[in-house]
Amino acid sequence: MQKIWQEAEALQTELVERRRDLHRHPETGWTEFRTASIVIKELQALGYEVYMGDDALVEEEMMGLPVTEVLEQAMVRAVSEGADADLVEKMRGGKTGVVGVMKFSRPGKIVAFRFDMDCNDVEECDTADHRPLESGFQSLHAKEMHACGHDGHVTIGLGLAKLISEYKEEMAGTIKLIFQPAEEGVRGARAMVAKGIVDDVDYMFGGHIGFKATKSDSLVCLTGGFLATTKLDASFKGESSHAGAAPERGRNALLAAAASCIALHSISRHGQGASRINVGVLQAGTGRNVLPDVGLIKMETRGANTEINEFMVTEARRMIKASADMYNVDVTVSEAGGAPACVADHELGAEIKALAEACGQYGQVVDYMDLGGSEDCSYFMERVQQNGGRAAYLMYGTEIAAGHHNSCFDFDEKCLYKAVAMLTELAIAYTNK
Amino acid sequence: MQKIWQEAEALQTELVERRRDLHRHPETGWTEFRTASIVIKELQALGYEVYMGDDALVEEEMMGLPVTEVLEQAMVRAVSEGADADLVEKMRGGKTGVVGVMKFSRPGKIVAFRFDMDCNDVEECDTADHRPLESGFQSLHAKEMHACGHDGHVTIGLGLAKLISEYKEEMAGTIKLIFQPAEEGVRGARAMVAKGIVDDVDYMFGGHIGFKATKSDSLVCLTGGFLATTKLDASFKGESSHAGAAPERGRNALLAAAASCIALHSISRHGQGASRINVGVLQAGTGRNVLPDVGLIKMETRGANTEINEFMVTEARRMIKASADMYNVDVTVSEAGGAPACVADHELGAEIKALAEACGQYGQVVDYMDLGGSEDCSYFMERVQQNGGRAAYLMYGTEIAAGHHNSCFDFDEKCLYKAVAMLTELAIAYTNK
Amino acid sequence: MQKIWQEAEALQTELVERRRDLHRHPETGWTEFRTASIVIKELQALGYEVYMGDDALVEEEMMGLPVTEVLEQAMVRAVSEGADADLVEKMRGGKTGVVGVMKFSRPGKIVAFRFDMDCNDVEECDTADHRPLESGFQSLHAKEMHACGHDGHVTIGLGLAKLISEYKEEMAGTIKLIFQPAEEGVRGARAMVAKGIVDDVDYMFGGHIGFKATKSDSLVCLTGGFLATTKLDASFKGESSHAGAAPERGRNALLAAAASCIALHSISRHGQGASRINVGVLQAGTGRNVLPDVGLIKMETRGANTEINEFMVTEARRMIKASADMYNVDVTVSEAGGAPACVADHELGAEIKALAEACGQYGQVVDYMDLGGSEDCSYFMERVQQNGGRAAYLMYGTEIAAGHHNSCFDFDEKCLYKAVAMLTELAIAYTNK
């Protein structure tokens, strides 16, 4: 096993180069055309069977898609920045999910790893001591930045792909490497799960770089406490009228939207556990002296478990409809994202811990950490668990320059090769179970 | 005509006695069992054909009825205070409306007069200088008082009945004397109008004592500006739960009721004229630590015309329903009262003015006054006008000791005989048109 | 120690008699005049130093007092039912708290036990199989009933007082027996704690009969999860006006009260743990056509810890004030009850468990149970812990006929003598620590 760690460490220069190239070319959710092109080409080169476009996801289940114009501009930009034009064309419409599959001669388990590819809607900071700036790999795209480490995730995924292909002899069964679009806003996993990609998976692993400012040189073997969440947009449509002359002829979408916000925040607490509600954006009306005919809210619910979140969503949908009725306006509600909660598998965590300690490469091995947020990797994990498989979510320890989603985010790249080695160990261990 | 005025004046002692007896025995809306008994007996004695109970109103159209227990206690009290037990029995259920009809030998018009009989939910004041107290005719009933002059109205109606019966020779066509229950809260007129009582009427007269502190010795020939109004009760029914242990299991009727109040007051102003909304009473919940399952609101709308009021009612009903939906509770809305607006017939007013000035008995004859409130006499008047008849509402001038509905209300009884005389003149004039 | 259990069992007839007498004469919070008289006389007879009236509580800290009229009627009734008139007089104003103190010759710790005395605002059920009815000890007082077992608590307290007085030799230090008024609504403890009654206490024990339908013959050694809570009343005062003629002259207390309810339920969830909000009662307005000038809400907050509850209270008070400002009305907020949360002392629980198992008298000994509600015993426990002492809350297992606060509540009286014996053991053990 020591050999794996040495080989992974030998890849480090290549990993850092990859990560920095991705960091320079960040792409937001459903526009990862260049990133996915790189992934596809690399997986193909390494001998993986590759699924993409409609073969990797179900169009109807894609949540929170940007408008067509945005998607098309992103395609043009991806090609101009070196993406393969044919591949980009196949991903038209934002179908940027990719799955690489490799089957091995010996019978064994099906083991899947998931990596997310999208960046944040954040303008990268330009302070002199921001390392991406110092080292010349800061984002080339205004208001887009890898501030959540997904550039590292893709890098780890491709490093893992390489080591797996070099350790074919040790492997058994099947490996599935899943590269997911649109994790930000928890929008992308559902469409890939709906395609059945993990329906036959026995072991499923996800992971994240440096969450909650873990120490460099540490590994968190199991992460739990995923909050179930649902993201909804509600668009109210009434009828405008002159606010002075004939207010009675209007149908007030601003009041409907405002009333819905107040009502939503009055949804009852749940006796069985934590719940959350947030209307984060409210926009209504067109002009001061016009009775407003349009309103829009962007909101989210969360729950300590899927049932509590469902309670919140049911309440929210009914209240939004009633708010519209209250002011005699129409409303359409669309799901812009979502993720279930997920049961933490402490047994599997203990197994991972044993491996992590055995390898002797981590300064600190942590049993468990609470996420206290939402991650749509839970869609994959839930599906695997429902089918009798097992799933775990790791954290690759690293100190960070600033919190996740902060414009000055950066991480210690040493965690990259360590994650590659550790996941390769898991691939060997679990395909051979 | 002078003779009429002399005879009316000769009746004054009898009128005062009648009024004071009624003042001592006030009866609130739909419980005017004793008052109606007196009216019936007197009309019968004078030779009128009398309609009562189900012959005077339509049960389904009675609004704002007290609960059965209250009605039955009132029946017992009426009998104990001298009402004819058989008559009271016939009015069971609050059917206290009475119509007296007298037909005359000469062909002529059908002319109707309307008098309201109920008292207010007011405790009569007991200051030493309150004349009913001084003169020993204060209310015998706790929290019931004739503070709006309806004791006077009934008195005038019976005085008019008497003079008409003495002036048969002068009369033509048909006279209808309508004694209406439950004017307070505008609850009673609709049920009598629904019975068709004024469907054939050519001329319709209503009136009121001393409104807006007119001078004694004055007559207002025409009153307009009746606000259309609707009184609604909304009763919300949800589901209680323990507010600490399982708030999510409740359905919160208190929040639904509260939300409806806020929403109702946000109904748009109307570009075509004045509107009003008032939630006057709100009661909800059972205990501090119980998620509330019950809520009740008592509200009213008004409009400068019937159309504006209808706009308000439509908005209100939809909002109440939506407020219930918002918190997933049930709601039932019932109409507790109402009155339409009414077109002021300035031509008829001018004719009345001519008569009033010709008689030479009034110190001041006023053309027109604005009511600025609601009165369900408008139901009768509207129906007559819709059928091509004409209608007017007079005010019998008198100084008053305090405002209407005030516990110290009282009026100058001289207005009684003057009103009797004036109405007798109208009866003669208009049956002969 | 076996002797203690035998003696306690020998007291059982007396205990049952006592409990049934108290059950027949229930008294709600701050009106426990008869109950307290019995307690005082018994404690005095056993040789305790007794503190009562102003010596047992601080008047200003009494929360949720009934109006004077209610207190005085209760005094009269208590005397008529056998209470000592002089003692009752000393408790005038609802000062019904009692403390019995006994000091022993050997030096030792100060150990306090707390018992609550008040009944519920519940009408006792009258089904044939309700044992208090069958056995003739049902409540003599309409709408008052011991439906929470406090009759049992007082009985246990007096039983304990007796055994302690018989085991003086075994005791050391000081025993304090605290009989608290008004636990329902968590109103009474604060005033006794404010008096300093437990400021010097080393060990503090509270307890409850049969919570959450424990099995008969069981003991729960430690109860935690007390929710901190605050009960507030807010009284809004505006200005009425005629809703049709001059609505602009009113100041609408109904809308202020309604707006406060909506706002209160929109207080943010707390990221650190469970919180609760409930407006249980809302009453506003005087009549349908009067712009409402009065409004009242009765509400409560809760929190998983005192800090969270304080967050809720701060938010609530600000929102109530702002709701009043919104509609230009005045508001006064008064505290009608409250209790802090309380840290569960698992070490002390383990010690109690050892004793309970050693005595061999319980069929089942449970380590810990979560209360999931509020109990103002936490005021005493918190104070003792703040001063470096230790505190625990036990549950005396018993099957119950119906849930607490249910009109058919009843319990298995066998738990009485067992509790007396167990507490006597604790008294000996902890005064000698």
Add this chain to the structure above:
Amino acid sequence: MQKIWQEAEALQTELVERRRDLHRHPETGWTEFRTASIVIKELQALGYEVYMGDDALVEEEMMGLPVTEVLEQAMVRAVSEGADADLVEKMRGGKTGVVGVMKFSRPGKIVAFRFDMDCNDVEECDTADHRPLESGFQSLHAKEMHACGHDGHVTIGLGLAKLISEYKEEMAGTIKLIFQPAEEGVRGARAMVAKGIVDDVDYMFGGHIGFKATKSDSLVCLTGGFLATTKLDASFKGESSHAGAAPERGRNALLAAAASCIALHSISRHGQGASRINVGVLQAGTGRNVLPDVGLIKMETRGANTEINEFMVTEARRMIKASADMYNVDVTVSEAGGAPACVADHELGAEIKALAEACGQYGQVVDYMDLGGSEDCSYFMERVQQNGGRAAYLMYGTEIAAGHHNSCFDFDEKCLYKAVAMLTELAIAYTNK
């Protein structure tokens, strides 16, 4: 007098050219740099004493100013479109008001005329039959259009300036020609009135083209029913926090803004006359999962008279403040516009009518029309009336292609010369009074 009409008609080609040039170069409120430059140069050329910049208005009283960046871009554009750079510089900061004064040798009255210069925030329509498009004078500026006829008003003002200068012999006293910025949103008049520009005026005339689709060839001699109005912006500032992890740390500006909207629409109707309230725009929050820290509303009140509008404003300001307090956020309210109501001077109207009929040039002369909206010319008129002067507002009849503020608005240019002639008549008549 006929000569005046002939000379005015002779100016028509020049008037049309002027109007079309202005129509092609519309400038929104406070950016009328090019328009004002033209006015200044023309007035100077005709021999008027010209007041501009700080001499024409009080900076502190300018309402609803655009941000500096917008003002500066407009200055650059004006110069690039031919405006005199020096003049534009003198108007820096949006001080685009202009007053031209001409004094005559004979003593007489001071007579003022007011013309508004700004355009609307409207994108001009591009349908083939839209005359400005057909005739090639459509707006050159995106989202700016003269859709309210102010291009015509300026044209009339300069035509009037010319005729007055040609009829010096007929004139007496003093003429003041006021060219006002920012009438849209009723923002500009207050600052000019505050400068004292009309403090000495005896007769004040305002006017509008084609309101309410009057017939071509008609004149409305008096317009009344100006609604008093106030435009307010409220900006809420709270504190953001992570909606999932720590919602209790946020201060929710979105809920404050939403609550204010609901509350504002619940301001009581006014018993003395019509009132209006409209929140036309609401924008709050930054992202779905961020507790929102910003909120903005744009609203207006109106009243049948200034007192009613003041009632609305007082209520609104208090409610906005209370809504901010409710959610513990800060709020700043700024006045973005406003106008008082104004008494219609029917006597002066009658005089104008006599003149209009005498000239024999109008097909239809209308006594009076109700505006049913707001116009800040009322600031000038109110001030003149307060000082004992007299004021009237005319309407220059014309059929219109679409309603005012509609993107297809256009008018019959014949009204231009007729207005010039009529106002010249008024100038002669009233300076000689």
